[in-house]
Amino acid sequence: MADLDEHPRLFISNFLSIDECKELEFIHKSCSTVGYRPNVFSTTLSHLIATNSSHLIIPFIPIRERLKDKLEEFFGCEYELFIEFTGLISWTKGSSIGWHSDDNRPYLKQRDYAAVCYLNCYETDFSGGLFHFLDGEPTSIMPMAGDVVMYTADQRNIHSVDEIIDGERLTLTLWFSRDSSHDEDAKLISLLSQNLLHDKMADSSLPWPASSSMYWFSVEQASEQQLGFNICWARLQVLGYDICLSQDVDCDSDVSELLIKPVRLVRGNEMLEQEFVNILHVLQVVHFYRWKASTLQTREVNIDKKITKLSEMQKQKINGLKSVVLNDAGLVARVFCRFPSEEIVCIHFDWKGIVAAVKAWEDYTSTLIKQIHFLLPYWTTHQSMYNVQVGE
Numbered sequence: 050m051a052d053l054d055e056h057p058r059l060f061i062s063n064f065l066s067i068d069e070c071k072e073l074e075f076i077h078k079s080c081s082t083v084g085y086r087p088n089v090f091s092t093t094l095s096h097l098i099a100t101n102s103s104h105l106i107i108p109f110i111p112i113r114e115r116l117k118d119k120l121e122e123f124f125g126c127e128y129e130l131f132i133e134f135t136g137l138i139s140w141t142k143g144s145s146i147g148w149h150s151d152d153n154r155p156y157l158k159q160r161d162y163a164a165v166c167y168l169n170c171y172e173t174d175f176s177g178g179l180f181h182f183l184d185g186e187p188t189s190i191m192p193m194a195g196d197v198v199m200y201t202a203d204q205r206n207i208h209s210v211d212e213i214i215d216g217e218r219l220t221l222t223l224w225f226s227r228d229s230s231h232d233e234d235a236k237l238i239s240l241l242s243q244n245l246l247h248d249k250m251a252d253s254s255l256p257w258p259a260s261s262s263m264y265w266f267s268v269e270q271a272s273e274q275q276l277g278f279n280i281c282w283a284r285l286q287v288l289g290y291d292i293c294l295s296q297d298v299d300c301d302s303d304v305s306e307l308l309i310k311p312v313r314l315v316r317g318n319e320m321l322e323q324e325f326v327n328i329l330h331v332l333q334v335v336h337f338y339r340w341k342a343s344t345l346q347t348r349e350v351n352i353d354k355k356i357t358k359l360s361e362m363q364k365q366k367i368n369g370l371k372s373v374v375l376n377d378a379g380l381v382a383r384v385f386c387r388f389p390s391e392e393i394v395c396i397h398f399d400w401k402g403i404v405a406a407v408k409a410w411e412d413y414t415s416t417l418i419k420q421i422h423f424l425l426p427y428w429t430t431h432q433s434m435y436n437v438q439v440g441e
């Protein structure tokens with residue numbers, strides 16, 4: 050017990066199911082923005098609300114509850130804690146963090162506990178990125194999808210993370226506080242109430258992009274230089290897709306303009322006729338397909354007349370656009386690919402699958418929207434975000 054007093058921490062294998070990890074990965078890869086440090090990407094719950102994707106908060110709710118219950122039980126602080134922050138955070142090549150405690154800045158003093166859930170796997174999805182505690186057991190953690198580590202945010206749990214060598218290391222990270230003024234739920238419920246009221250009138254579940262700078266990756270994020278890439282385009286590119294803008298636009302248009310234009314999905318020389326409202330919409334569908342490909346029923350899907358061949362003009366337009374939004378293509382592979390030298394391919398691909406995914410994504414989305422409209426009145430009454438079974 051002495052060690053637990055000196056280093057209060059808990060490691061649990063398989064706390065999340067693989068499907069929960071994959072769902073959160075789908076959310077992150079279709080909604081993330083560039084993060085607070087170079088080579089880091091993040092998806093916060095307030096960002097989901099701000100981009101008209103409030104319903105994507107639903108999958109986090111049971112996981113947050115389970116984490117908080119476990120943490121309170123283990124550290125003996127039932128009914129004392131508030132969730133201060135919930136976010137999906139991914140680290141790519143070059144990022145690391147030296148020895149630190151999580152409350153080591155004056156503006157982080159409210160943090161009492163941390164929970165880090167690993168959503169993908171060391172050596173399969175990325176290399177480097179081992180977690181270490183300075184003293185006590187366990188000394189090192191090899192991140193594996195579904196595992197979680199919980200620890201106090203103070204000096205008793207000084208830790209570090211080795212530099213990422215390649216690939217993208219993804220976590221769901223939460224911090225907890227005893228101070229109710231740092232309760233994330235209260236802030237999110239207030240944002241949700243404003244947003245869903247508006248959303249009901251617009252009656253739409255389609256994502257709205259944030260400002261284009263939030264999706265712009267550059268090597269030196271602090272500098273003014275514009276060499277880099279748009280991360281939404283890049284995430285399509287690394288799965289083997291292109292997009293074609295439906296309307297004619299100038300190649301020297303502002304990237305922020307391009308982000309809000311309707312687009313079509315392209316694979317090789319072929320294009321799906323269906324129009325998507327913007328790049329974030331198509332990115333959600335493509336990542337949904339990646340998550341669900343093996344479960345989609347495609348035998349009955351009819352793709353006649355839905356797929357067309359690209360014209361020379363369209364090919365030129367796509368390449369012209371790419372020179373604006375991916376103006377350092379080598380960099381895209383270095384940041385997002387596990388093996389940048391290998392050819393970029395999506396293991397699962399056929400147009401029937403994509404067409405089935407469009408429909409399945411719509412069903413998934415509308416189920417979540419119904420759930421959030423059902424839950425919000427409970428949340429508002431109790432000023433807390435929790436799961437309610439229908440009929441309660």
Ligand SMILES: O=C(O)CCC(=O)C(=O)O
Pocket residue numbers: 146151165180208209210220222
């Ligand atoms: O991702 C991890 O394993 C830990 C990250 C960390 O230490 C932090 O964000 O403070």
Ligand SMILES: [Fe+2]
Pocket residue numbers: 149150151208
């Ligand atoms: Fe930390």
